Amino acid sequence: MKSKRRKKHSDQKYYLSPDLKEKSIWFRRRLRVWFKKNHRNFPWRDNKRTPYEVLIAEIMLRQTKADTVARLYPVFLAKYPDFLHLSKASVEELQEIIKPLGLWRQRAPIFLNIAKLVVENNGELPSTREELQDINHIGQYITSVILTTFHGKSEAFIDVNTARVVDRFFGPRKTVDIRYDPYLKAVACSIVKSRHESLLLNWAILDFAALVCKAPIPLCSICPMKPRCLYFKELQVKISNE
Numbered sequence: 001m002k003s004k005r006r007k008k009h010s011d012q013k014y015y016l017s018p019d020l021k022e023k024s025i026w027f028r029r030r031l032r033v034w035f036k037k038n039h040r041n042f043p044w045r046d047n048k049r050t051p052y053e054v055l056i057a058e059i060m061l062r063q064t065k066a067d068t069v070a071r072l073y074p075v076f077l078a079k080y081p082d083f084l085h086l087s088k089a090s091v092e093e094l095q096e097i098i099k100p101l102g103l104w105r106q107r108a109p110i111f112l113n114i115a116k117l118v119v120e121n122n123g124e125l126p127s128t129r130e131e132l133q134d135i136n137h138i139g140q141y142i143t144s145v146i147l148t149t150f151h152g153k154s155e156a157f158i159d160v161n162t163a164r165v166v167d168r169f170f171g172p173r174k175t176v177d178i179r180y181d182p183y184l185k186a187v188a189c190s191i192v193k194s195r196h197e198s199l200l201l202n203w204a205i206l207d208f209a210a211l212v213c214k215a216p217i218p219l220c221s222i223c224p225m226k227p228r229c230l231y232f233k234e235l236q237v238k239i240s241n242e
């Protein structure tokens, strides 16, 4: 697929200390148990979904609540079941359909441009990080989702929610831009690294961030991670000093 825009991405490595590695394994064990009982069901998590369907969901989920996306998603897919149908839509028609998501003016051309580009290139999304990230508006997060869901990779889905959980539990990230923080990437990858469970573990972090380690105020009192959480420890010290 032809490059539309070369995106910068950090190849800088961060090596986790043995303590952090052990802590990430502890976190993963608890996360897995928590997820079994508390996972959220969304239509885009169906394991029969195509790369097109997952990509559409991920673009919709940007800056929009999952419940709002879940309502519109089936309507959208019924009208545009694949890249070909979507590529033939008009911007106005698309804007009308995606209005409930918000940001419809920005999002409609994104859908359309990606669909046209994919149709021009044999109708399939590429399968490497470099090629995927070369497509405008498929950033590192969506690339990680596609590679993990469809190409057997074990990538961390790093967004503000994952970053918040890592910040609080393991300690603050090192850079402002979460896309280029090698520490954040190393911790998140350590949690989700798995031959068979990477996708589930990524969903688990997202659900945990949405339901327990929430923004702006986390629900520490019901959190299974609190025995080893830095944020919770600091909170306890603060309370005892008051």
Ligand code: SF4
Pocket (backbone or CB within 6 Å): 165, 168, 169, 212, 213, 214, 218, 219, 220, 221, 223, 224, 225, 226, 229, 230, 231, 232
């Ligand atoms: S104890 Fe609180 S801050 Fe720490 S991971 Fe749990 S919810 Fe988040």
